Amino acid sequence: MQASAGPLRRIGLTGGIGSGKSTVAAMLVACGAVLIDSDAISRELTQAGGAAIDALRGAFGSESIDAQGALDRARMRALAFTDPDARLRLEAVLHPLIGAETARRAEAAGDAVLVFDVPLLAESVHWRQRVQRVLVVDCSSATQIERVAQRPGWDRAAAERVVAQQAGRTLRRAIADAVIFNDGIDLAALEVQVGALWRTWTASR
Secondary structure (H helix, E strand, O other): OOOOOOOOOEEEEEEOOOOOHHHHHHHHHHHOOEEEEHHHHHHHHOOOOOOOHHHHHHHHOHHHEOOOOOEOHHHHHHHHOOOHHHHHHHHHHHHHHHHHHHHHHHHHOOOOOEEEEOOOHHHOHHHHOOOOEEEEEEOOHHHHHHHHHOOOOOOHHHHHHHHHHOOOHHHHHHOOOEEEEOOOOOHHHHHHHHHHHHHHHHOOO
16 A cells, blocks of 8 residues: 555545545545545444454543443543543554554455545655545635534534644645635535546546
């Protein structure tokens, strides 16, 4: 999975919370990409019976696991965003498991164009070295907060905290080979942009 010259096979997709990154990912899949979603893998690992549960219980105590046997994501999210040490311990448990499953899925995909949906791609030199192109989905911080605050289990204050602690828009845009600005447009216009970029990037395949 090392980045290399040659036909495009590995696209890194990133964007801040509430940017519409997951919507763009689904559109890329409709174009023919195979999506490897690090957040989805994390959720699988931390669901009841998931491969990370025992290690998380050991690292954070039984109170970190909910009544169904899954990671208490709301509790852990609040802890990770207020305690840097807790965040590092959480990453130490999850990142190796996510990496292993990502590699397995990439290998199984054969020669398809892979889209790696990685929220923290801008912060990770490791990830940027593993993809050939980086696509950033961008929108204003105000739009991010508005969208996230409407999600179940969130409020405006929580949305503001998460947006403030993620990589800034300037950093994400600086690593981009392409930026889709998903603000003030409808789904049809967004789909046109995604399709045009896909055709441009995959024209030589």
